[in-house]
Amino acid sequence: MSIRRKLSAAVGLAGLVLLAGCSSPGGSSSAASGTDPFDNPNGVRAGLAPVTARAEREKARKLIDGLTVKGRGTKTGYDRDEFGYAWMDKVDGVPFARNGCDTRNDMLRRDGRDLSYRAGSNCVVVAMKLPDPYTGTTIDWTKEKASAVQIDHVVPLSYSWQMGSSRWSKGKRQQLANDPLNLLPVEGRANSAKGDSGPATWLPPSKDIRCAYAVRFAQVAAKYALPVTAPDKKAMLEQCG
Numbered sequence: 001m002s003i004r005r006k007l008s009a010a011v012g013l014a015g016l017v018l019l020a021g022c023s024s025p026g027g028s029s030s031a032a033s034g035t036d037p038f039d040n041p042n043g044v045r046a047g048l049a050p051v052t053a054r055a056e057r058e059k060a061r062k063l064i065d066g067l068t069v070k071g072r073g074t075k076t077g078y079d080r081d082e083f084g085y086a087w088m089d090k091v092d093g094v095p096f097a098r099n100g101c102d103t104r105n106d107m108l109r110r111d112g113r114d115l116s117y118r119a120g121s122n123c124v125v126v127a128m129k130l131p132d133p134y135t136g137t138t139i140d141w142t143k144e145k146a147s148a149v150q151i152d153h154v155v156p157l158s159y160s161w162q163m164g165s166s167r168w169s170k171g172k173r174q175q176l177a178n179d180p181l182n183l184l185p186v187e188g189r190a191n192s193a194k195g196d197s198g199p200a201t202w203l204p205p206s207k208d209i210r211c212a213y214a215v216r217f218a219q220v221a222a223k224y225a226l227p228v229t230a231p232d233k234k235a236m237l238e239q240c241g
Contacts, residue, residue: 034133037215043181044095046111048133051211051240060211060240064218068227070163072198078161082170083177087151091178092171103178107151111185112141133212134190134204150191152184153177154213155220158196163227172224182220200231203239211240 034047038056051060080086087103096106101123109115112128126143134152141149157165157177165173176182194202199217203210214236221228228236 034131037212037219041181041219042095043179043183044110047131048184048209048212048216050208051215057211057240060215061237063222064214064233064236064240067218067221067233069230069233070227072229073162073164075158075162077166078158080157082161082173083157084170084174088174088178091174093175094179096180097178103183104151107180107183107185110180130185132187133184133209134186134206136206136208137187139187147188149185150188152186152191152194154182154184154216155226156194156196159198160226165226176224179220181216181223198229198232199239200229200235203235214239
């Protein structure tokens with residue numbers, strides 16, 4: 001083989017290697033940005049991917065349309081402790097329960113990348129990269145700036161209290177508070193801005209994710225037979241319209 005042909009073959013092989021190196025580990029863009037909520041009914045997979053396919057948006061509207069509607073009640077008697085102490089591990093009936101790691105760290109481990117742990121621990125996350133579905137950004141997070149990432153209850157606990165969880169057993173409230181389906185690590189400022197709002201008064205800053213957010217809100221409400229307000233139902237349907 002001539003020197004010219006050898007060089008040409010080497011360049012071609014190098015090009016193939018470079019192309020192979022550029023493929024994503026998950027093989028699709030959704031793996032990089034999160035999981036389609038319809039492919040994640042138990043909340044055990046990371047993040048939240050946009051819902052864009054026409055068939056899936058129709059499926060989303062059907063799910064949302066099936067939710068019961070009622071007016072928002074009073075906050076009287078609401079206290080975070082009514083849902084158990086924060087991030088308790090010993091809650092039966094939800095994924096990751098009783099694994100020796102608190103719920104907050106379970107969620108950081110589920111959604112974070114390039115995780116670093118406290119010395120001697122395979123539970124306590126001290127640094128990571130978080131693809132934040134609410135803002136569409138990636139957050140370089142360390143435990144020293146803990147509030148930069150917060151765990152959002154998609155259906156806020158106060159909202160649930162006003163919609164009927166005040167009459168639930170404490171065990172069921174503890175499940176809602178620690179159910180991975182209802183939990184997303186997100187940018188702290190976005191979570192603080194949300195408060196206990198429903199979809200009619202707060203939606204993620206990233207418009208691409210809003211239908212997926214509505215689906216997740218509806219999934220949680222349906223799982224716990226929790227009604228939503230009429231404006232919230234309308235807002236969710238509009239996001240998937």
